[in-house]
Amino acid sequence: MKAEIITTGDEILLGQIVDTNSAWMAQALLSLQIQIAQITSISDREEHILEALSNATQRADLIICTGGLGPTKDDITKLTAAKFFQTSLVRNEGVLTHVRGIFEKFNRTMPDINLGQADVLSNGEVLFNDWGTAPGIWVAHEGKVYVFLPGVPFEMKNLMSHRVLPKLQEFNSQEKIAIRYILTVGIGESHLAEQIADIEDAFPPHIHLAYLPKIGLVRLRISASGSDMVQLEEELDHYAKLLINRVGDAVVAHDDISFEEAIVRSFVESKETLATAESCTGGNVAKQITEIAGASAMFQGGIVAYANQAKEHLLHVEHSVLAQYGAVSEETVIQMARGAQKQLGASYAIATSGIAGPGGGTEEKPVGTVWVAIAGKTEVKTKLFQFHQDRILNIERTTAQSLLMLWNLFQKEKGI
Incomplete structure (x- = not known):
C-alpha cells in the first residue's frame, strides 16, 4: 500500500x-x-x-x-x-x-x-x-x-x-519494507561513501543505501523492499554487518537513535555522569542531552556562565587567567570544565567559550573563534575551532563538536 x-x-x-x-x-x-x-x-x-x-x-x-x-x-x-x-x-x-x-x-x-x-x-x-x-x-x-x-x-x-x-491495520500490504540504521560520527559523508563504495555497489536492486548527514555525523539507512520479510531482514543483517565492520570505530549505534541518545545510553550503562559549563552555546549542549528520556540518570547539571564574573563565581575560573588570556582561550575553558566537574560532582564535563557573532570579534579572535574543553577521569582534552559568521550555525557546530569530543574521550577512558 x-x-x-x-x-x-x-x-x-x-x-x-x-x-x-x-x-x-x-x-x-x-x-x-x-x-x-x-x-x-x-x-x-x-x-x-x-x-x-x-x-x-x-x-x-x-x-x-x-x-x-x-x-x-x-x-x-x-x-x-x-x-x-x-x-x-x-x-x-x-x-x-x-x-x-x-x-x-x-x-x-x-x-x-x-x-x-x-x-x-x-x-x-x-x-x-x-x-x-x-x-x-x-x-x-x-x-x-x-x-x-x-x-x-x-x-x-x-x-x-x-x-x-x-x-x-485491517489492510494487508503485500509489499514489505525492512530498514536498518547505522549512526557514524567523526567521518564526512564523501569519505564515508568512498570507504564503503564496493559494499554499496554489490547491493542487489531491491536494497538501497541512503546517507543522512548532519553536523558532525552521518546516519546510514539501509532499506530493502519485497514480499518476504524474513528474507529481507536476513539480507539487511548481512549487509549492515559488512558496513559496520568496514567503518569500525566511527560507528556509534546500530539503532534509529540520535547521537545524544547514544551518549546518554552509554553513560548510564557505564555509570558515568556529565556536567556542562557553557558560555557561547548558552545551554544548548545541556538542552540536547536533557531532551533525551533517561538523561537524569547521567546528567548532573549545567552552568551557563556567560559573563566573566559568572565564570569566576560559579566555576572558580581564576581572575588572573581571564585577565591574561581572555574568556575565549584554552586556559579558561580548561578551568571551566574542571570547575563544572568539581562543583557538580560529575565524572565528565564539557566547557565551551567563543565568539558566536555577528559582533564581538577582533583581529586576533574573529567571529567564529571557539574553544572547547572536555574534562575526563584522567585528562582534559581541548580544541580550537574557527567557524564562520553565522551565530546560530556557530552554536550548532560548537555543540556538535563538543559532543563528539566528549564521545572520543569517553571511549578512550572506558574501563578506567
Whole structure:
C-alpha cells in the first residue's frame, strides 16, 4: 500500500511554521508497512486542493490531507473535497453536540461560525476528535482511501493514533519494507561513501543505501523492499554487518537513535555522569542531552556562565587567567570544565567559550573563534575551532563538536 500526504496552509508555504505533521505521519505509517509515495504542501486555494487530490489519486492508495478543517473562511478543505467527490456536506448532530460540549466545558458561548465544524462529507465516516472541535473524515472512494485531518499537531496525532491507524491495520500490504540504521560520527559523508563504495555497489536492486548527514555525523539507512520479510531482514543483517565492520570505530549505534541518545545510553550503562559549563552555546549542549528520556540518570547539571564574573563565581575560573588570556582561550575553558566537574560532582564535563557573532570579534579572535574543553577521569582534552559568521550555525557546530569530543574521550577512558 502506498500513501501520499497533502498538507494545506499558506503558513507552511510562507515558512511561518514547519511541517512536522508529515514526518510524524510517515513514521507512523511505516510501522504498518505503508510507504509514502509523495508529500505535497499546497496553499489554501480550491484549485490547488483539487489538483493535489487528483494527482495523489494517480500515485497512491491512501491519501491523507491535513489542515483546512477549522471554522474560518480560509478553511475550505471540506467544501473542496465535497466538490472533488461530487457530493455534499451534511450536518452531523453527534459532532455538533461534541463541539457545543467543548464550549460549555469552558463556560463559553459557541459562535455561530463553529456550527460549520459539524458539517461533514455525506460519503464519509466521521472520526471524532476527542481533543478539538474539528472532526476527521474517512472516505472510501473508487478503491482509494482518503483521510482528512485537522492540521493542529496534537489533534492530528490523537486522531491518527486512535482512529486512523487502527482502521489501517485491517489492510494487508503485500509489499514489505525492512530498514536498518547505522549512526557514524567523526567521518564526512564523501569519505564515508568512498570507504564503503564496493559494499554499496554489490547491493542487489531491491536494497538501497541512503546517507543522512548532519553536523558532525552521518546516519546510514539501509532499506530493502519485497514480499518476504524474513528474507529481507536476513539480507539487511548481512549487509549492515559488512558496513559496520568496514567503518569500525566511527560507528556509534546500530539503532534509529540520535547521537545524544547514544551518549546518554552509554553513560548510564557505564555509570558515568556529565556536567556542562557553557558560555557561547548558552545551554544548548545541556538542552540536547536533557531532551533525551533517561538523561537524569547521567546528567548532573549545567552552568551557563556567560559573563566573566559568572565564570569566576560559579566555576572558580581564576581572575588572573581571564585577565591574561581572555574568556575565549584554552586556559579558561580548561578551568571551566574542571570547575563544572568539581562543583557538580560529575565524572565528565564539557566547557565551551567563543565568539558566536555577528559582533564581538577582533583581529586576533574573529567571529567564529571557539574553544572547547572536555574534562575526563584522567585528562582534559581541548580544541580550537574557527567557524564562520553565522551565530546560530556557530552554536550548532560548537555543540556538535563538543559532543563528539566528549564521545572520543569517553571511549578512550572506558574501563578506567
